[in-house]
Amino acid sequence: MLNISHDKTNTKTFEMPGKCPFGGDRIGGVESTPPALSDWYPNRLKVELLHQNGPQANPLGEDFNYAEAFNTIDLEALKQEIKGFLTSSVEWWPSDYGNYGPQMIRMAWHSAGTYRIADGRGGAGEAMQRFAPIESWWDNGNVDKSRRLLWPIKQKYGSALSWADLIVLTGNCALEIMGFPTYGFAGGRQDAWEADNATYWGPEVVHDLSKAEAPDKMVNRDKRWRGQNGDADYDLENPLAASHQALIYVNPEGPYANGDPLGSARDIRTTFTRMAMNDEETVALIAGGHAFGKSHGMVPATEIGMPPEIAPMELMGLGWHNPKGSGNAENTMTNGIEGSWTPNPTQWDNDYLTNLFKFEWKQTKSPAGALQWTPVDENAPKTPDAHIPGQMNALMMMTTDIALKLDPEYRKVCEKFLNDFDAFTQAFSKAWYKLTHRDMGPRERYLGPEKRNEDDLLWQDPIPVADYAIIDAADVAALKQQIMGLGISPSDLVFTAFSAAVTHRHSDKRGGANGGRLALAPQKDWAVNRRTVPVIEALRTVQEKFNGQAAGGKQVSLADLIVLGGCAALEKAAADAGTPTEVPFTPGRRDTTQELTDIEMFTWLKPVADGFRNYLDAGFNEMAQGVAPEEMFLDKAHLLSLTAPEWTALVGGLRAMNANHDGSKHGVFTDREGVLTNDFFTVLTSTDLEWKKADAQGLTLTLNDRKTGETRFTATRADLVFGSNSHLRAVAEVYAGSDGHKRFVKAFVKAWDKVMMLDRYDVKA
Structure with missing residues (x-):
């Protein structure tokens, strides 16, 4: 059998989800769960993780070309279909304010927001939001409803439109129908087909999965922080980015729901930095995102059902069953906080920052018991109820919102945006583009008419386009001879080539030999790369000689020479071993510049x-x-x-x-x-x-x-x-x-x- 729970039920209707009906599972009169291999041998190196998400799991087959399929879509027609859906409403999950836009922004944000710079994992690239554990995180409450609402569109376009692309595109469409000018959209994300068992999301273990546990229940269970908030050594364990278990970013009620805005600001800065965002981008994302929609907290977390992964079978993959009233609309429960930030939650404006700074705010609690803030001034603007016609409600702020007002550096950014709405709009537009595209890698992977190729965005690790002819087979053979004639040992040549390539991360498609960044800061200064320095100096002489003498406008990049040197050395090594072998080499790598290299972000690629x-x-x-x-x-x-x-x-x-x-x-x-x-x-x-x-x-x-x-x-x-x-x-x-x-x-x-x-x-x- 698969490793599933062997707790028995006393009924043949299988009312307890995730339970095995078979007996023989009592040891000494105590119910037991069969131990997994990791229980028997906790220190065993799990090599099998290298073979996840293999071709056997892919129903599309190895010959399917997603780029070709995606390019057959009329993107503008697709967007119009999405926008038409966004302003509709269905009975089983009614839209707030008659507009699904805000909840779709949240879906796209939470899909992309798992990205972390330390190892490049997470992000929207494979639609991992569909699988455990991410689909069942507390912070993703009811995101399952957003994806299910999109199924008719996904079904229509089939394999030509991945879930990963549809999720991000729907977020963009949602912003656009509410008056926000998006920076662009690129397709090209290909779906994964199984849960991710390899990514480390934290050391915590949630012992009671029978309840949807809120973040404030994680006190004394969260082990990812070193020290105490306020201590000089207070830091988040690498490579983690989220501040608490089962969250995308931070607890909206403050660290461990303590209501401390300055402690919240510290958590925000730590987590958003780990997610590759600076202070201005952080404020733009929070303030921009909170210009739309509302938060939901009408029912206590203890009354909400189990998350999707262990919800009853008859719910068909939907979790967090709400027993109150209709279970949705005015009874909706998501993160426990209730209310909207602005008087017009479906329109792009600057009311979020205006209200945050214009009014004083006091702590209160939502109907679900979550900590939130409301204006002290009873004459402050109201916000319409999302479902009850004519009802007006008080504005709401989260502890994370108050943090932007009280933290000195975040406050400066807020005041800048308050005084310049156009600058705020542009900052949010670019930050949203970065958020949703950060893990896609080089722009060669971008698809569709709305991709932005004209801007060299530093976070995309740009490499200039070659304005010269690429070397051919004859040039490659001649260059090999020149390299091997330099007197550099084959060992040094192999080491240098591998050092250039080994920085690559399949997770976010960063690093690698292309660009020649091994010769630039910070990589050239890493202790692990010291052995490459004299090799690169020697290879530059070959480059200068060839580029100065080559006919027909041909040029060779340093990046190509670094790899070619390793290939040539290996051919000699194989021949010396009695196994003559041609080592493949594909020219065409280009060199980038120091100005186009983000030193801070590349420092995260430095190996421990x-x-x-x-x-x-x-x-x-x-x-x-x-x-x-x-x-x-x-x-x-x-x-x-x-x-x-x-x-x-x-x-x-x-x-x-x-x-x-x-x-x-x-x-x-x-x-x-x-x-x-x-x-x-x-x-x-x-x-x-x-x-x-x-x-x-x-x-x-x-x-x-x-x-x-x-x-x-x-x-x-x-x-x-x-x-x-x-x-x-x-x-x-x-x-x-x-x-x-x-x-x-x-x-x-x-x-x-x-x-x-x-x-x-x-x-x-």
């Missing part, structure tokens, strides 16, 4: 640990926060979208070439360094050798002869994991076999080319 190059940061023990180096290594392999065989082959080849960051001999299990042998695997799986810790933590180890005790080799945990982990060892044994050498070389070259091409969105879909 990089097992590929056997690197640990000098402050690893403090920064790792208890995470083992091999776990970080697995995470990096996942960010490179590698399979377990690809990961294993790459490391074996890099060790054969000695691509360690400092040239050390850790993991270089050969006396033929620089030759593409499978010695790494034959030594790793040898039964004549034994390993011993070389330091108290076991970060480095020695390999000793069992008979003589002689130390043969040294290694790190990033080396030994391929022999100690059962999944990885099974692969390593294939490459170590008597027939494994040629298979290893073929696998390594294929994996190498994959990594070199990960960021080449200019030549692939």
Whole structure:
């Protein structure tokens, strides 16, 4: 059986959702849940995470081309259909104010708002809002209704329109029908087809899933913060961005619902910075988003049903059943706070900031018992009820809104926007575009007539378009000879090429060799890249010579030369090992500039640990926060979208070439360094050798002869994991076999080319 709960029910109608009806689950008279593999072996490295969301899960098939399908859509006609729907209402989930726009803005925002800069995970790119755990987070209450309302449109356009694109586009349409000028929209997001079991969303465990627990119930359970709010060392665990478990950003009632605006401001700044937003963008997003719609808090959280993932089957994937009245409209419960920020919640205006600063606000509570704020002045403007004709209600602010008024830096931005509505409009427009497109990567991936290609937005990591002819096969052959004639060791060439490419993150499509940023700050100054500096200086001489002499307007970029150098070195190494091999090389990479490189944002790509190059940061023990180096290594392999065989082959080849960051001999299990042998695997799986810790933590180890005790080799945990982990060892044994050498070389070259091409969105879909 699948690993599901074995708590029994006493009825054949299966009234308890998520329960297994089968017996035999009592141990000593106590109900028990069968332990999962992770319960038996909590420290086991979960290599299987590399194989999630594979082609077997995709119902569209490997030959489906989403870009081609999307480009068949008449985008303007699609937008008109969406806008027509937005101003309608259905009985099973009526629209507030006769306009679904505000709730669709929330849906799009929450889809994109999971993005975090530390590892590039989250965001709207794969519509992960449809799956656990995100779909069932408290902060996504009733977002399931928004997506279900959109199903007729999704059904009509089928596979030509992904959920990921539809969600963002609907948010844009919602803004536009309420008078807001959006900055643009790009399609190109492709849906995932299964839940994400790999992303770390925090250390907390919600023990009672039978209730939709509100954020204020997370006191003493939330473990993601270090220190106490107000302390100098108060900080959020990396790579997390949300301030509390099951939230998109921060608790709207303040930290742990304590109603503290300044504490809330600190949480806001931490989380929005982790989500790649500066202070101005943060204020623009909050103030802009709160210009529309309302918050819902008419029923206590304890009376609301379970989230979608464990709701009763008959609800068909909809959660948070509300038992009060109709369960919606004027009885709606979402985050517990009740009311609107402005007198006209379906019109773009500056009333949010005007009201926030014009009036004094006092704490009160919603009908659901949540902390919120209302104007002290009883003559303050009212806001119409979303469903009851003629009823007027008091305005509402959240603790997070009051935070913008009291925090000195946020207040400056607010006052700027108060005095210049056009500047506010432009700032929100650009911030919304960034929010909803941040994880899409290079503009080559953008589709549709509304994509913005004319602006070099720094957060898009722009690379100038080539205004020259690209090198051809003859040029490549000549350049290889020149590079190999420089006197640079094959090891250094391989290390430099891999260092350029390994920064890539499949999560948000950032990093990689394209752009030549290895030669620019901050990457050129990272300790892990010091070995590349003299190589890049030498390659520049080849570039200058070729570009000065080439005919026909041809030019070669430094980015291409860096990769080509690694490929040429590997061809020599393979030939020296008796397995002559052509290493693929695709020219066309371009060089960017220092001015087009956001140093602060690229600093997030700096590794704390990089097992590929056997690197640990000098402050690893403090920064790792208890995470083992091999776990970080697995995470990096996942960010490179590698399979377990690809990961294993790459490391074996890099060790054969000695691509360690400092040239050390850790993991270089050969006396033929620089030759593409499978010695790494034959030594790793040898039964004549034994390993011993070389330091108290076991970060480095020695390999000793069992008979003589002689130390043969040294290694790190990033080396030994391929022999100690059962999944990885099974692969390593294939490459170590008597027939494994040629298979290893073929696998390594294929994996190498994959990594070199990960960021080449200019030549692939």
